[in-house]
Amino acid sequence: MEHYKGLKSLKISMKVILAMYSLMLSNLICAQEKAFTPEITFYTEIYPPANYVEQEKLVGITIDTLKTIWNELDQPEQYIHIVPWARGYRYSLEQQNSALFTMSRTPARENLFKWVGPIFNSTHVLIAKKSKHLKFTNLSEIFNYKIATVRSDISEISLNQVGFPEHNLARVSELSLAYKMMESDRVDMIVVTIHGFEHLAKQLKFNTSLYERVWEVNKYGNYIAFNKQTSDSIISKYQKALKNISQQHLLIKKKYDLSPLEY
Numbered sequence: 464m465e466h467y468k469g470l471k472s473l474k475i476s477m478k479v480i481l482a483m484y485s486l487m488l489s490n491l492i493c494a495q496e497k498a499f500t501p502e503i504t505f506y507t508e509i510y511p512p513a514n515y516v517e518q519e520k521l522v523g524i525t526i527d528t529l530k531t532i533w534n535e536l537d538q539p540e541q542y543i544h545i546v547p548w549a550r551g552y553r554y555s556l557e558q559q560n561s562a563l564f565t566m567s568r569t570p571a572r573e574n575l576f577k578w579v580g581p582i583f584n585s586t587h588v589l590i591a592k593k594s595k596h597l598k599f600t601n602l603s604e605i606f607n608y609k610i611a612t613v614r615s616d617i618s619e620i621s622l623n624q625v626g627f628p629e630h631n632l633a634r635v636s637e638l639s640l641a642y643k644m645m646e647s648d649r650v651d652m653i654v655v656t657i658h659g660f661e662h663l664a665k666q667l668k669f670n671t672s673l674y675e676r677v678w679e680v681n682k683y684g685n686y687i688a689f690n691k692q693t694s695d696s697i698i699s700k701y702q703k704a705l706k707n708i709s710q711q712h713l714l715i716k717k718k719y720d721l722s723p724l725e726y
Contacts, residue, residue: 503689503697504561505529505543506551509637510613511662512719513565513582513685521545525565525582527715528705529687535704547636549615559692567617567683577693579701580686583716584725585656587621587680595651597677605678608651609633611641618654621680638663654680658721 507514507525514523521543533540546554555563556575567585568578589610591597599605606628612619614634622632633650635641641653642663655663657676664671689698705712716726 501560501694501697502541503693504554504558505541506546506554506561506563507543507565508548508551508613509545509639510548510565510616510659511638511666512658512721515662515666516545524715524719524721525685525687527718528582528708528712529564531708531711531715532701532704535708536700548613549636552615555688555690557690559690562687562689562693564687565685566688568686568688569617569620569683571620572688574691576688576691577695577698578686578688579698579705581684582686582705582712583658583721584682584684585617585658586682586725587618587654587656588660588676589652589654589678589680590645590660590674591652591677592645593673593675597651599678602678605652606631609649611635611644611650611653613638613641617683618680622654625680639667642667642669652677656725658719658725661720 507521509515512523513525514521516522526543529543530540544551551563555561563576565582566572566576568580589605597608602625606626609631610622610627611633612622612635614636619632619634633641633644635644638653638655638659641650641655644650645653646669660674661671687701713726
């Protein structure tokens with residue numbers, strides 16, 4: 464009996480030792496993964512409500528979501544570089560371990576980046592002053608008017624895809640500049656997301672009732688786009704973390720008054 468008890472105690476002790484060893488090994492692997500995970504250089508533009516500056520602080524749906532992802536991954540917040548979209552796009556294409564947001568995931572871009580998302584969706588529309596009384600029954604009618612768009616943004620790409628003539632396209636570096644061109648009648652319309660226009664109105668304090676949607680261009684999901692050379696393990700970690708924070712993510716979208724149609 465004493466021999467049996469001794470063997471039983473030994474087995475229990477071995478199980479405890481093995482469990483402790485397994486835990487130590489798991490912690491060591493996690494620590495090594497963190498140690499060897501390269502730092503990502505993040506780029507963004509000013510484009511509310513996804514990413515913009517308010518009271519000297521970078522905020523927005525994607526900003527808050529990314530910070531929540533970092534918290535879920537037990538990583539410190541990283542510096543986010545604010546640059547014109549075209550420059551950020553070029554950097555994220557060329558630089559290893561870089562990422563750009565918030566980017567619409569289109570067929571043309573699919574194989575150029577690795578993707579984490581969707582963060583939210585975007586419906587791109589043409590906006591004009593109501594006083595212009597613009598009404599269209601087919602796409603070709605739009606080609607006779609001048610439209611402002613953000614350079615290299617999905618809005619410009621969308622217009623190029625439908626064959627919009629180059630000579631009627633005004634490219635600017637920021638959405639606010641596109642709006643100012645429309646307001647001063649230098650262009651007839653701007654191409655913008657529904658939520659982007661609503662948040663721009665809050666930022667610049669103009670009355671949205673003076674404007675109207677005259678055409679829907681397309682709808683895409685918005686993602687964080689990582690350089691193609693980024694490790695698949697990093698993409699997997701970020702995507703898993705986004706899934707884990709789904710409830711917080713929902714609250715973030717509500718916080719920024721995103722239309723439920725674009726969740």
